[in-house]
Amino acid sequence: MFSDVGPLELATLAVLAVLLFGPDRLPEAIQNVTALIRKFREFSEDAKQQIRSELGPEFNDFEFEDLHPKAFIRKHVLDGDGLGLHEIRDALDPREELTEVVDAVRSTGDSPSERAATPVRVNLAKEPGVESAARAPIDYPDAT
Known part of the structure; x- marks a missing residue:
């Protein structure tokens, strides 16, 4: 129920409750709060049971x-x-x-020994005439 509340926060709430209600009325306030929580739980369980009964027997495990x-x-x-x-x-x-x-x-x-004996060499240098032949001509000077 209090999974997000740390111990320091709980201690702060306890000190605040003692200061607000005083040591005389604090047990009565705690009983009233627990009774209210109990009534809310009963009300929600009754509502769940009523919805399950209205849905029918195929939703009993819902x-x-x-x-x-x-x-x-x-x-x-x-x-x-x-x-x-x-x-x-x-x-x-x-x-x-x-x-x-x-x-x-x-x-x-090929087998690994044949591949090691004949290394493959790739020429990465650009040849001067190849690039201009592969490129399409531009019709007008505004083309980008």
């Missing part, structure tokens, strides 16, 4: 907490019978496909 988006995802995606987190992670993992590609490339090429 939980209202499942309507929260985080609980819905946790129940149906991560923990449910559907596609779980591990299946999603395995489906998106490219390692198996990459190993197949690497094996296919290795099997189609």
Whole structure:
């Protein structure tokens, strides 16, 4: 219930309650607050039971907490019978496909000793006449 309230905050609330109500009326105030909380819980449980009875017998196991988006995802995606987190992670993992590609490339090429004996050299220098022939002519000077 108090998952977001730390010990320092609880101590501050206790000191504030003692200062506001005094040591004489504090037990009575605590009893009144707990009775109010109990009535709210009874009212909410009665409302839940009434909604379940009006929905019919197929919704007897329906939980209202499942309507929260985080609980819905946790129940149906991560923990449910559907596609779980591990299946999603395995489906998106490219390692198996990459190993197949690497094996296919290795099997189609020459043997490693032949490849090491004849190194492939690639000329990265631009040749002066090739670039102008590949480029299309510009019709007007405003073209960008």
